[in-house]
Amino acid sequence: MAIERKFVEENQKRVLLKEFLEKECERAGFGGVKIQRIPMGTLITLQVERPGLIIGRGGKRINEITNIIKERFGIENPQIEIEDIGGKALLNATLMAQKVADSLERGWHFRRVGHSTVRRIVEAGARGCQVVISGKLTGERHRSEKFTLGYVKYCGEVAERVMEESIASAKTKPGIIGVKVRLMKPDVELPDVVKIVEEGREILQKEIEKEREEKEEKLEKLEKIDIMDLPEIPSNVVASLKKAGIKNARELYEMDINDLIEIKGIGIKRAERIKEILKEVLKKNEGEGNKENE
Structure with missing residues (x-):
């Protein structure tokens, strides 16, 4: 029971010390106290709004408080530090x-x-x-x-x-x-906040730009292909596409199925087949481009 009693006495002493310091620092704007054991004794950090009222002229006031703490609470070699919180009161x-x-x-x-x-x-x-x-x-x-x-x-x-x-x-x-x-407080970190470091942001931006450039290259290749040169597209369908103002494979690729079926003579199945043909042409161009790079 001796150890338990010692813990109780120590905590009781801390509470009484805090109440004493709170009363002594009332006019100075008491913001809290930190008590820490150090090799040289006990470090007491006082957070106050107006440090001058605690320190006193020539340190007289703080020396009086130090002596009272030593005598009343039995704390050996108490060292008081003043932390100014005036700017963050x-x-x-x-x-x-x-x-x-x-x-x-x-x-x-x-x-x-x-x-x-x-x-x-x-x-x-x-x-x-x-x-x-x-x-x-x-x-x-x-x-x-x-x-x-x-x-x-x-x-x-x-x-x-x-x-x-x-x-x-x-x-x-x-x-x-x-x-x-x-x-x-403003500097706390909440668990649901995700931070993206600048290095990761730059890498992500480069990858996005690379994908955009690759896509643009593919579309430029399609732009050079006339719709008459696309395989498996009947001449009457080509004529309908030309009449609708579509000249090259890129313009055709950028249209969706709903846009295609609005053109006279093109049904849903024909529109789906045209999109498949364009994908095959695009894939073929990618393969040829890889061979050129090798």
């Missing part, structure tokens, strides 16, 4: 949840806060955002209001991986109002 769920709670405490209407928050977060680059405000919003009964904009994942491994979530609470006259902010 709108993409930090913890900070935005607290801002929503602060706005509600100042008397803002919950709908105004919800709509403006999701809009600002998405405009800052987030792929999607959802704000949930719960409590006594307009009357005596508790209810929840959701404000959603953009892409939001709700469940599964994808939601756990790509969605950042945080909660906060606002103390108002009717009672406590809960706030939950969920957002999808």
